[in-house]
Amino acid sequence: MKPAGTIKIAILGGGIAGVAAAYELAKMQRAGLPVEATLYEAGPRLGGIVETHREAGFVIECGPDSWVTEKTWARELAVELGLEDEIIPSNDHWRRTYVLQGNQLVPMPDGMRMMVPADWAALLNSPLFSTQAKLAYLREPRRAEELKAAALPPDQDESVRDFVQRHFGDEVALKLAAPLLAGVFGGDIAHLSARSVMPAFLEMERERGSLVQAVQQRARTAAGRAAVFTSLKSGLGTLIERMAATLPADWVRLQTPVLSMDPVEQATAHTGVRWSVRTQKHTVTFDAVVVATPAPVACELLRPLDARLSELLQMDASSAIIVAMAFTPQQAANLRLPRGFGFLVPQQQESAPHNALLAATFVDQKFSHRVPEGGVLLRAFFGGATAPQLLQESDAALIALARKELGKVLGKLPEAHITLVRRWPNSLPQYGVGHLDRIAELESRAQAFAGLRLIGNAYHGVGLPDLIREGRAAARSLAPA
Ligand SMILES: Cc1cc2nc3c(=O)[nH]c(=O)nc-3n(C[C@H](O)[C@H](O)[C@H](O)COP(=O)(O)OP(=O)(O)OC[C@H]3O[C@@H](n4cnc5c(N)ncnc54)[C@H](O)[C@@H]3O)c2cc1C
Known part of the structure; x- marks a missing residue:
């Protein structure tokens, strides 16, 4: 029996976003706040796409292998979990990525920040690009004013291909931006939203016009010289295992897919609405629901509540x-x-x-x-x-x-x-052009349902740091006043 006044929260989905939400709620409970949670996971283990296989001295990542160092939320969590000694940078003294041309590996020039060069000599000596593409790179800083004037206001969007093409031409867009982003999103740059997947570059454009100037200036700072990726010695699965170890044993329900969630018209002091969460065996009532399933599952769960909400979440x-x-x-x-x-x-x-x-x-x-x-x-x-x-x-x-x-x-x-x-x-x-506007509408509609939180990789970033931030923030937002 829960003590009277305790807020009961259901978390649907035990990927990193859902586990981070549960971890934060457990921390709140240890701090004396009256909260308790049930974490429903359809599969036989926690972690979702985060999975580390360790065997015979090999540490094999089955999904993500690292996080982007610049985004600090994953590191902060690792430190909080006592994993500071486990944190490792990528071996950036060997940071060379090749691009396959025919059956030949052609190195990307040193010092690239995605498709933007920090090192002119490396770029100009690189066999990767044609003379035309190199000239486009060289011209870009001189076009700073023109590019600044062409920058879209922060609330407008365009495709990654259009954005990159404006700066460096189509060869760079197809030869470099496309495979770099395919490695992260598996998607097509003609459809991907520049505003969603490269906000830092858009900001550079609005501020300075030239991405090359902005990246070269940044490369001279300590942050610009830090390793690009960070991971853990024993693999990213350790983040999940350490968070899971802090959860009360009776919070976690593995192999328990949630089939439906319905608001129950019954006011409580905390949230106003209660939620009835149905699995194959049970139906349980909660004060709040954090939906952390993949987007297609969230679409199905949300459809009976609000068809438009579900429609906004439909994405490739x-x-x-x-x-x-x-x-x-x-x-x-x-x-x-x-x-x-x-x-x-x-x-x-x-x-x-x-x-x-x-x-x-x-x-x-x-x-x-x-x-x-x-x-x-x-x-x-x-x-x-x-x-x-x-x-x-x-x-x-x-x-x-x-x-x-x-x-x-x-x-x-x-x-x-x-x-x-x-x-x-x-x-x-796939964060298509206009993604952030759709998500803004979705989040505003979702506010009509008290106690409903939507988190996961369909909203504000697919990377682990964003999902950790989101999961923890969702939990905090449900804290009793
Ligand atoms: C191959 C690959 C490599 C990647 N590499 C990187 C990388 O290096 N760095 C990086 O930052 N990001 C990387 N990503 C992205 C990142 O791994 C994901 O965006 C992130 O792990 C998604 O976490 P999540 O919690 O949103 O969802 P998921 O991990 O998908 O978790 C959702 C969970 O919900 C469960 N579920 C589904 N239906 C139900 C239901 N009805 N009821 C209850 N539970 C349900 C699922 O079983 C799953 O466990 C990579 C992704 C892939 C696919």
Whole structure:
């Protein structure tokens, strides 16, 4: 029995957003606040897309492998969880990413911040771009005033392709921006919202006109020199495990998908509305509901409440398939990989019109603590338009495909000690042009339902730091006054 006056909160979905919300509520409870929560997770474990497989000295990320250092919320959480000694930067002294052209790996120039160069010499010496593209880069700072005047006001949106093209032309947009963003969103830059996925660049444009000038100035500061990605020695799964360990045991319901949630017309002192949450076996009443499921599930749950709310949340989502291959030192003895973090595969190139390989990571070079000394860990990331077909393939077929595609570039691969396949269907919501306006309307409509909070990767960012921030903020917003 809950003590009288306790606020009861249901959290639907145990991905990082939902677990962060539960973690914050447990912290509030330990601080003496009258709150309690039930975390419903459809699957057999917490973490959702965050999953770390540890075996034989290998630390294999099945989903995200790091967070963007600049966004501080993940680091803050890690420190709070006592994981300060576990935090590791990406090995930026080896930060080189290649772009596949034909079957050749062409390095991205050093010092790029996405598609913006901080180092002129590296850019001009790079074989990646044509003379025309290099001239477009060189002209960009001189066009600062014109570009500033062309910048859209903060409340207007355009596609990533239009934005990048305005600064550097279409070659840079297709050759670099497209595969870089495909590696994050699996999407098409002609549809992705610049305002949602690259707000920092838009702000630079509004302030200075030239992105090159802004990035070069920033590169001279300490923040500009910090490692781009951060992770944990034992893998990102540790964040989930540590948060989960702080939750009261009776808060977590695994393998319990929520089938429906309905507001019950019954006022309480705290929230005004109560919520009836139905699973296969039980129906339980709560004072508030935090919906942290993937967007397609949230759409279904919200439809009976408000069809427009559900419609606003309908968005394309792309699928991802990860194939990881871990080689022992003996197996890797004859494997010669280029120095760097991995490579991107532009989808436009003629040689790869049906190639679903979007990127490959040389994991042991990107981060320390991922392999036993001398071991090698490779990760292939498949996605894009052909992903729906690939999702139907067997593990064996996907492993064979990964070996073939990586083998074309890196030479024949030895047998791997561990191979692992993960399918993440419809896991990456596509923030199309106008996304933030739709989300603003959605959030304003959702306010009509007291005690309802919507969090997860469909709203304000797909990266882990954003989701941690969102989950914790949602929990705090439900704190008793
Ligand atoms: C391959 C890949 C690589 C990525 N790499 C990075 C990276 O390096 N860095 C980064 O910051 N981000 C990365 N991302 C993005 C990031 O991992 C995700 O955006 C994030 O993990 C999503 O978290 P979430 O809590 O919103 O959703 P999810 O992790 O999808 O969790 C939602 C949970 O809800 C559960 N659920 C579904 N239906 C129900 C129901 N009816 N009732 C109860 N529970 C339900 C699901 O089982 C799931 O556990 C990557 C994503 C992918 C797919």
